[in-house]
Amino acid sequence: MRKALTRDRVLLAAVGIADRDGLPAVTMRRLGAELGVEAMSLYHHLRGKDALLDGVAETLIGEVLTAVAAADGPGGWRVRLRAWFLAAREVMLRHRWGPGLLNSRATVPFGVLRHYDAIIGVMVGDGLSYRIAHRALHAFGSMPLGFVQEAFSPSGDGGDGGMSAVADRLPHLAAMVASEAHEAELGWCDSQVEFEFTLDLLLDGLDRARRSEDPLV
Amino acid sequence: MRKALTRDRVLLAAVGIADRDGLPAVTMRRLGAELGVEAMSLYHHLRGKDALLDGVAETLIGEVLTAVAAADGPGGWRVRLRAWFLAAREVMLRHRWGPGLLNSRATVPFGVLRHYDAIIGVMVGDGLSYRIAHRALHAFGSMPLGFVQEAFSPSGDGGDGGMSAVADRLPHLAAMVASEAHEAELGWCDSQVEFEFTLDLLLDGLDRARRSEDPLV
DNA sequence: GGGAGCTACCTTACAACGTAAGGTAGCCCT
DNA sequence: AGGGCTACCTTACGTTGTAAGGTAGCTCCC
Numbered sequence: 001m002r003k004a005l006t007r008d009r010v011l012l013a014a015v016g017i018a019d020r021d022g023l024p025a026v027t028m029r030r031l032g033a034e035l036g037v038e039a040m041s042l043y044h045h046l047r048g049k050d051a052l053l054d055g056v057a058e059t060l061i062g063e064v065l066t067a068v069a070a071a072d073g074p075g076g077w078r079v080r081l082r083a084w085f086l087a088a089r090e091v092m093l094r095h096r097w098g099p100g101l102l103n104s105r106a107t108v109p110f111g112v113l114r115h116y117d118a119i120i121g122v123m124v125g126d127g128l129s130y131r132i133a134h135r136a137l138h139a140f141g142s143m144p145l146g147f148v149q150e151a152f153s154p155s156g157d158g159g160d161g162g163m164s165a166v167a168d169r170l171p172h173l174a175a176m177v178a179s180e181a182h183e184a185e186l187g188w189c190d191s192q193v194e195f196e197f198t199l200d201l202l203l204d205g206l207d208r209a210r211r212s213e214d215p216l217v
Numbered sequence: 218m219r220k221a222l223t224r225d226r227v228l229l230a231a232v233g234i235a236d237r238d239g240l241p242a243v244t245m246r247r248l249g250a251e252l253g254v255e256a257m258s259l260y261h262h263l264r265g266k267d268a269l270l271d272g273v274a275e276t277l278i279g280e281v282l283t284a285v286a287a288a289d290g291p292g293g294w295r296v297r298l299r300a301w302f303l304a305a306r307e308v309m310l311r312h313r314w315g316p317g318l319l320n321s322r323a324t325v326p327f328g329v330l331r332h333y334d335a336i337i338g339v340m341v342g343d344g345l346s347y348r349i350a351h352r353a354l355h356a357f358g359s360m361p362l363g364f365v366q367e368a369f370s371p372s373g374d375g376g377d378g379g380m381s382a383v384a385d386r387l388p389h390l391a392a393m394v395a396s397e398a399h400e401a402e403l404g405w406c407d408s409q410v411e412f413e414f415t416l417d418l419l420l421d422g423l424d425r426a427r428r429s430e431d432p433l434v
Numbered sequence: 435g436g437g438a439g440c441t442a443c444c445t446t447a448c449a450a451c452g453t454a455a456g457g458t459a460g461c462c463c464t
Numbered sequence: 465a466g467g468g469c470t471a472c473c474t475t476a477c478g479t480t481g482t483a484a485g486g487t488a489g490c491t492c493c494c
Contacts, residue, residue, distance in 0.1 A: 005471080028452065040453075041472050049452060103320055103366075113387055120389035130396035138411035139418055141358065142366035149320075149359035149366040170330055172337035179347035194355035201356055201422040209418070222442080245481065257482075258443050266481060436494100444487075451480070458473075464466095 005037060007045045011055045015095070018056070023097040026056070054105060060098050061111035064088045064145065068115070077126040078203050081119060081144075085199055088146030099147045112145070119144055128210050136206050143199060150191075222254060224262045228272045232312070235273070240314040243273075271322060277315050278328035281305045281362060285332070294343040295420050298336060298361075302416055305363030316364045329362070336361055345427055353423050360416060367408075 013034045017026045028049060032039040046052045064087075071087035072080060092098045102109075116137060123133040142148060167174035230251045234243045245266060249256040263269045281304075288304035289297060309315045319326075333354060340350040359365060384391035 027450080029450080037471095038473055039451095040474080043453075044471055100320065103317065110383075113383075113390060117387040117390040120393050124389060124392075130393045134393055134397050135411060135414050138365070138367075138408075139415040141415070147366075148355070149364075150355075166327075166330075170334040172341065173330060173334040175341075176337050176347045176351055180351050191355075194352060197352050198356040198358075201426070202418060204425075205418040205422045208421075244479085246479085254442095255444055257445080260482075261442055437492105438494105439490100439492085441490080442488090445485085446483105447485105448483080449481095452478095454475105454477080456474085456476105459471090461470080462468090 005035060005041065005045060007055065010035065010042060010045050010052070011059045014052060014056050015059055018097045018101075019095060023100060026052075028052075050106075053101065054107070054109065057101055057105050057109045058111055060091070060095060060101065061109055061115065061145070063095075064091045065111060065115060067091050068118075077122045077128065078207060080122055082199060082203060084119070085140075085143050085146060086196070088144060089195060090146070092146040099142065099145075102142070102145060115144060128206075129213060132206065132210050132213060135209070136202075139202050139206065143195075143202070148195060148198060222252060222258065222262060224272065227252065227259060227262055227269070228276045231269060231273050232276055235314045235318075236312060240318060243269075245269075267323075270318065271324070271326065274318055274322050274326045275328055277308070277312060277318065278326055278332065278362070280312075281308045282328060282332060284308050285335075294339045294345065295424060297339055299416060299420060301336070302357075302360050302363060303413070305361060306412060307363070309363040316359065316362075319359070319362060332361060345423075346430060349423065349427050349430060352426070353419075356419050356423065360412075360419070365412060365415060 010031065014026050014031055017030060017034060028039040028042055031052075032042055035042075042052070046055060067087040067090060068084045071083045073083065075083075102112075119137065119140075120130075120133045123136060124130060128136070137144075227248065231243050231248055234247060234251060245256040245259055248269075249259055252259075259269070263272060284304040284307060285301045288300045290300065292300075319329075336354065336357075337347075337350045340353060341347060345353070354361075
């Protein structure tokens with residue numbers, strides 16, 4: 001006699017499949033098989049595939065919210081937000097399908113809104129105007145969720161990503177890789193360093209924007 | 218007697234379908250029908266669906282490169298990159314499926330690399346170090362391609378995005394919307410303004426990082 | 435100038451997907 | 465005891481990408 005099916009068990013199983021085999025591997029049939037059940041049985045707990053993915057997204061940001069809460073501590077808005085975003089990032093590193101999933105959802109998961117609400121709360125609580133807080137949210141982009149849009153991901157790992165083959169057509173890029181490679185910490189392109197660099201760049205800029213808006217502070 | 222099928226004609230047709238009916242509407246059968254041909258005939262010009270989408274992505278960033286070239290002019294790295302990114306953004310506004318497509322591709326389209334190469338060229342040409350240029354690329358995220366990761370898109374258009382229904386659970390967000398709404402330019406949340414704000418925030422920060430790296434300049 | 439061979443297209447077919455429709459076994463409640 | 469509800473299953477359909485193989489028409493060469 002197996003455990004009774006519940007919405008949460010289904011979502012957990014879906015997360016597991018995505019972790020192991022990627023998001024496209026999460027099909028209704030596969031999910032059912034994983035739970036010892038036929039695909040159509042899932043429909044008694046979820047309205048369909050879209051609802052399933054929405055649920056997975058909610059589960060994911062639930063994990064983010066938990067991690068953020070655990071990483072929170074005393075301090076001003078800058079240090080707290082910094083810790084929050086880095087905590088969220090760790091969750092996304094555990095679930096590399098996370099960014100893709102969140103991008104694909106039509107409606108913003110409610111947990112995301114709660115997260116943004118908390119971020120605004122921290123900022124205005126420290127005296128930032130709603131205007132700055134608003135712009136800050138836009139500037140952060142997806143950083144509050146722990147990832148950035150990496151339009152340029154040089155084939156993941158270290159190495160030059162097979163770029164030497166076309167270096168003559170990409171002279172500046174090749175030169176940059178050559179220049180940066182010898183002083184690399186973890187491969188020529190350490191995302192963690194870059195993430196924090198961008199994060200601090202934004203936080204610094206926002207802090208400056210705040211001061212220029214309210215010169216007395 | 219209809220025009221002969223070519224790879225370019227196929228890609229153009231795919232772009233057209235995506236523009237009209239969205240990216241999911243681009244199926245092999247639909248694409249064939251659009252060209253007066255059976256689906257399997259497309260395989261003589263493209264290796265499969267993935268190759269098709271890669272081709273569409275290349276077509277898209279080809280349009281970006283053209284727009285960027287047209288928007289280029291004299292000036293320092295800041296003003297030139299600013300103009301470039303805004304030009305790219307206009308292309309993405311014409312093809313709203315663009316960001317999603319680029320996100321979904323496993324390999325970075327070559328045109329993207331050429332674009333990044335040009336960006337690096339402008340920066341180091343103006344004296345920025347490769348280190349700063351490298352970090353700048355990461356900080357920009359997808360801005361060079363004309364879009365940002367909008368994790369929080371308040372239901373597209375104006376209005377509060379149906380948020381008043383849950384305002385009690387999102388007090389800070391609701392307060393921010395209320396505070397910002399009455400001074401909105403185009404709906405309460407004007408993406409163009411936000412895009413430029415973030416862009417300038419980053420450019421300012423990078424300029425400052427450059428100076429602190431090389432205090433003599 | 436007539437077969438060889440290539441190109442560009444079509445036909446058929448299959449596996450996998452999401453899911454609509456309806457069936458059934460076991461439980462609870464009155 | 466029996467009606468009804470819940471949780472699961474069975475079957476089936478339409479759509480997707482694409483493998484396999486067929487065919488008409490052009491070019492080329494001896």
